[in-house]
Amino acid sequence: MHEIDFLGKYQKATKRDYVARVVEADKAECATVAKQWGRDYWDGERRFGYGGYRYDGRWRPVAEDIARHYGLKAGDRVLDIGCGKAFLLYELTQAVPGLKVAGLDISEYGIANAKEEVRPFLQVGHARRLPYPSDSFDLVLSINTFHNLEIFDLQLAVQEMERVGRRDKWLCVESFRNEKEKANLLYWQLTCVSFYSPEAWTWLYRQWGYTGDWGFIFFE
Numbered sequence: 001m002h003e004i005d006f007l008g009k010y011q012k013a014t015k016r017d018y019v020a021r022v023v024e025a026d027k028a029e030c031a032t033v034a035k036q037w038g039r040d041y042w043d044g045e046r047r048f049g050y051g052g053y054r055y056d057g058r059w060r061p062v063a064e065d066i067a068r069h070y071g072l073k074a075g076d077r078v079l080d081i082g083c084g085k086a087f088l089l090y091e092l093t094q095a096v097p098g099l100k101v102a103g104l105d106i107s108e109y110g111i112a113n114a115k116e117e118v119r120p121f122l123q124v125g126h127a128r129r130l131p132y133p134s135d136s137f138d139l140v141l142s143i144n145t146f147h148n149l150e151i152f153d154l155q156l157a158v159q160e161m162e163r164v165g166r167r168d169k170w171l172c173v174e175s176f177r178n179e180k181e182k183a184n185l186l187y188w189q190l191t192c193v194s195f196y197s198p199e200a201w202t203w204l205y206r207q208w209g210y211t212g213d214w215g216f217i218f219f220e
Helices: 018-023 027-034 039-043 060-070 087-095 108-112 151-164 179-188 198-207
Strands: 077-081 100-105 122-124 137-143 165-174 213-217
Touching: 018 179, 027 039, 039 108, 060 087, 060 137, 060 165, 077 087, 077 151, 087 100, 100 108, 108 122, 137 151, 151 165, 151 198, 198 213
Parallel strands: 077 100, 077 137, 100 122, 137 165, 165 213
Antiparallel strands: none
């Protein structure tokens, strides 16, 4: 088990106005809309979520880093839990021709509007119960999904991720290292329900039998 940062050097290019997120909109209303995981969340106004999440190639370098680190090769099977529109999965297939991918997301809209090349390999579902046999995948990923789960579902999701992965796993969530980052996270988030420090996250992983790697996103 290791902490690996595949996203930090790319995330720093994104500028966020944390205070404006709170004072310029009805935050509670925006969060309520976001948690419907529909068009407003993905392709509506920025206050409801992504503000338009369209393919632009931004995930290619992340996919290349992941493929290189885990030594992915043709024929390997990769699952993305909370895949959304599956841009990362698509980029993984481009980085490693012959890779077999699968994706699952709670959002029917996200799956319906996913990258068409990988859409046949996606399905709607919940992380607490994965519709795959045990030891099905060489790499299981989840990015920015598990912090959206209540603690009882979070435990099930972590254990399900462990169950279906036969080799490598990488789980990334939003977290905080100090009070400033905690405040920024609370200001910015729309869908989080599990807020823990890195130490608390890793403690939970060990308690629940997770043997994979992990990463964090911080709001500096």
